[in-house]
Amino acid sequence: MGEVNRLQPIEAAHQFLNKYFVNCQGAILAGSVVRGEATETSDLDLIVFDQDISSSYRESLVDFEWPIELFVHNLTSYKEYFQKDCERARPSLPRMVAEGMILRGEEIIGPIKQEAREILDKGPAKWPAETIQVKRCFLTDALDDFRGSSDRAEELFIANTLAELASEFVLRTNRQWIGASKWVVRALKQYNEPYANQFVDAFNHFYQTGEKKEVIQLVEEILQPFGGRLFDGFSMGKDKD
Incomplete structure (x- = not known):
């Protein structure tokens, strides 16, 4: 043009x-x-x-x-x-x-x-307790995959999934709008710019160095107020007696 x-x-x-x-x-x-x-x-x-x-x-x-x-x-x-x-x-x-x-x-x-x-x-509707439980489990699963992986190619894509799930969890549990692509960062900044910078820095450090500690700590801190990691005892779709 x-x-x-x-x-x-x-x-x-x-x-x-x-x-x-x-x-x-x-x-x-x-x-x-x-x-x-x-x-x-x-x-x-x-x-x-x-x-x-x-x-x-x-x-x-x-x-x-x-x-x-x-x-x-x-x-x-x-x-x-x-x-x-x-x-x-x-x-x-x-x-x-x-x-x-x-x-x-x-x-x-x-x-x-x-x-x-x-x-x-x-702002968006408040997440029901059941939704928070489901999202906790999905986030825990991605975190465990990330922590346990030793394949660099797989780690890159797991990290992408983890960033998406973690940003969604932070924003929705705080009654904030979410986004996709560039709007993920923009939504985080609209919520809390210093926190957005911390979030980006943690993942950027992993992408540059391969070190996972900052990302793992970030995600665990996100989960902590809601009971932390969730795997044992989680159930979805099971009939209740």
């Missing part, structure tokens, strides 16, 4: 709307270009509200020399996606709507943005 000559993000977004969604009721530009965190590989995240469509859809395309992630909803369909994001504790659409820049339809989009902010502020 012609990086030097292409339109600025906001102008490209307006041009895209004028080309494809001239009659839409509202539109939001979201993502890294709005947060001031854009890189040379960033795309435009566009959320369009068009009452003429019958069902929501997502589309990836390139136009105006920009990669564009397009999310199209009517004025009611977005609510289902808000709800699904809440249930999985990954508020992708509410976050984009809340943080995004309104391009069209201030009167219509304003209340939707407020709805998204309220969802983010409320």
Whole structure:
């Protein structure tokens, strides 16, 4: 793509709307270009509200020399996606709507943005005790695999699983939203930045040196307030007499 000559993000977004969604009721530009965190590989995240469509859809395309992630909803369909994001504790659409820049339809989009902010502020549902027990067992199992492995290739992938499970456990037991990929670190930082740095440092130390002590200690400290490691006596799906 012609990086030097292409339109600025906001102008490209307006041009895209004028080309494809001239009659839409509202539109939001979201993502890294709005947060001031854009890189040379960033795309435009566009959320369009068009009452003429019958069902929501997502589309990836390139136009105006920009990669564009397009999310199209009517004025009611977005609510289902808000709800699904809440249930999985990954508020992708509410976050984009809340943080995004309104391009069209201030009167219509304003209340939707407020709805998204309220969802983010409320946080995800509290984990039931049964879920915490299951997650303790899964985290213990991954920790034991990590501790016992002597195969460097296997250790790398076990560590990845352990980081994902551990971050999820910390965040959900503290009523925080979770994330995937880069959003794991961002979610940890939103919760507690010094702790996020400690978390990253422990795994980074392992990846650089192969030493496991810091990761093991980190995970054991995560489990400790909930009874520590769990294996003996754990049961799932067994009929209760």
